[in-house]
């Protein structure tokens with residue numbers, strides 16, 4: 001098998017050990033004689049898989065007892081619609097920090113149902129930074145305050161949790177969940193699609209404070225009501241069982257490696273290797289993000305001479321450094337280096353970047 005380093009932004013690289021285990025258990029999960037794909041979700045085997053996945057995620061994130069852990073479908077996009085239906089009464093106002101593409105998509109969807117107040121935006125500088133919290137223009141009685149802790153496309157990451165000021169704080173943590181410790185008790189809800197740091201696409205996770213449930217608008221469809229999932233152990237309908245199984249294996253793998261604090265230490269080291277290559281290139285490469293807000297998960301960078309983009313990508317591919325093309329909305333390159341990207345992958349990319357710059361610079 002060719003050894004590649006996959007820098008995709010999501011679906012993204014998974015831990016090799018997890019893939020091997022999935023392979024080993026594919027036809028016969030723990031002596032059941034069945035693949036997880038074939039099991040009834042109501043049977044004892046899948047019941048164990050789901051219970052362990054939840055318990056391991058609770059351990060990893062130190063999730064307090066007054067929070068529900070829900071496994072859903074529809075990605076983070078469906079949560080954008082579920083947020084106002086569940087947490088914003090008709091006529092209410094919700095507060096949003098606008099730090100880039102994913103904030104904007106959430107804002108657009110939520111505005112269909114509630115008044116949206118943008119407390120701060122970094123659009124003035126092409127979404128390259130996190131606006132200073134002291135400047136945020138908040139609504140005192142907002143239904144909730146929403147932010148995206150890591151803008152996957154812009155490569156902008158919050159390094160702190162904003163003050164909630166008594167308003168439920170809701171965070172789209174799709175692209176940096178499990179990459180660093182967070183104090184869950186500061187949030188009303190955290191949600192994330194699985195396909196970056198947690199598993200395959202098709203599963204989303206929501207960690208929600210119990211007292212916020214049960215207040216959905218009366219016309220909320222059952223499947224868009226978080227309470228339906230909470231009351232039925234994430235099994236109001238057939239859950240994405242195989243994806244939950246793989247996510248559960250990823251949780252065990254992260255635990256074995258020392259948990260999210262160990263992930264954070266590795267992620268800092270990994271990101272530093274690539275940022276160092278950019279910063280030492282005398283402008284051959286450029287990262288648009290403000291220094292203090294640089295993401296550890298997604299590193300966008302451009303080449304000073306865009307004519308070299310194709311050659312850069314072709315050379316990278318020849319070295320098995322894959323999926324480095326930047327998002328179509330921004331161009332350039334983007335290296336996504338989630339938990340499962342080994343340090344060796346970041347080093348291989350940095351070495352290549354140095355050589356390419358030397359050769360063409």
Ligand code: PMP
Nearest residue numbers: 075076077102152172174175193
């Ligand atoms: N939020 C963030 C921060 C993301 O990175 C993504 C996916 N790239 C989404 C939301 C949307 O996720 P999905 O496609 O699973 O709905």
